[in-house]
Amino acid sequence: MSVVAALNRPLARLGTVGVMSLALAGVALIGVLDYVTGYEVSVSEFYLAPVALAAWYKGRLATVIIAALCCTSWYVADTAAGRQPAPEAIAVWNTVVRLVFFVITGVLLDALRTSFNAQRQLARVDGLTGLLVRRAFNDQLRRDLALARRHSDPITLAYIDVDDFKLLNDSRGHAEGDRLLWSIGDTLTRSLRASDAAGRLGGDEFALILPRTDAGGAKQLINRLNATLHEVFTSNDWDVGCSIGVVTLRNTRMYPEAAMTTADALMYDVKHHGKGTVAFRVIEADNAWPEHIRAGYSACQ
Template structure:
């Protein structure tokens, strides 16, 4: 069996990370073009002896920040072209074609570099934000993010008077894998669990790694009957993946449905944890269900 190594966490972010949707990029391109035209008009009305190209730069930066490098590059090309047109027609003695080409090229490179650097900065910020909320090994929400999302769902559950369910999952015999196969194998097990959870739970659910070999899944607006269906499907998929890889891992799961939301995520987790330990200290490899009063 080939063990996959975790992705390098220190990889520098791409210039145009996927933090901008296609409509967002298109909107930034259109708005950026309109702003360039506005700046170009002011450039046209300004004394030709006044250096005006610096005022194109905020447009390039704005487009790069909100639309990504592609939108920023479009704004850079538009800005350099608009500046060139103004310089060609507005100067008493128009520049030669060679000199104009050189000046436009210099400004285009100048604008494009700023577009690239701005997109890089936005990418780094988004990457850091994602890493602060995501477990780097499994790709699931980390404990901090899970608490934040659960507390938000608690507010909505109280407002709309809808139930919610929490499944607390502990890996049985995980220490055996670490001791006999090595920690790299243990990491691969955790990664596989994370991928399986993401592929199996519903889009509205919140799967998370709480720490070590303990996981949780928040099921918003889910009653006991529906929770049983989701959890049984997830458990079946997890056990199948463990069997396919010859890992001696099973799962002790505690599932608690809250008809009335508790005061906090901590209270929910504590309750589900107690239910899970009734399985952990018993037969293991099972699910215990409960409804909070």
């Protein structure tokens, strides 16, 4: 882990009071250093640290406040250290120039942070459906599985495939296919709990993570969701359906990859034995994995 990442984690958890207090402490510390070193030695570059802290974590208003305090500290330290007297207009001019420099630097950092967060969000979220992309979904699944193991909670994973999506795309065009995918993403987002996660794994394949959800709860939620999706398809005259494989894990130490493979395989069983239905499976222990899963993966140690 880089030094920047190591520092960012605790700083990102600080509230407004915490960040501003840290920035103010930085201004005070640099002001003392500025006074001790005298006006002949420049420490102006160090004032950028509290300005950058305020800009990155708390935005433009915090930037202006800290920048103004930095300029005040700079002026007071130089004067107290015995700076040669100069016309008041020059002192004011220098202070204003410093303030403008600090504010511009802070505004640029705030814009960079906004762009960085937007790009990071785009890397995690599918642009069409608003759901998690495969990589972000796998990361979320890894975290949720670890929490389920720690607290001995059940967790359910559902794999959803749209039946006959290619036929719809070919007959009614890609724009209509995109509208269908968007509708699925919107339905999943509105139907799930805040603790759940939904992802588009590629094409017309979707997956759900349902933490703290046992077999009974999963059956109710998935059947209700499947009915809602069917209503959406019917109201838009889309001749499609969904094949869904649902796996509830209890007391297992299954890898995320193995869990995904299990749900995917169950979904394909549904497709082979009749599309448009849902299959449920409960895995109670590691030795209850399907044979083809146990052959490819081992339990976490």
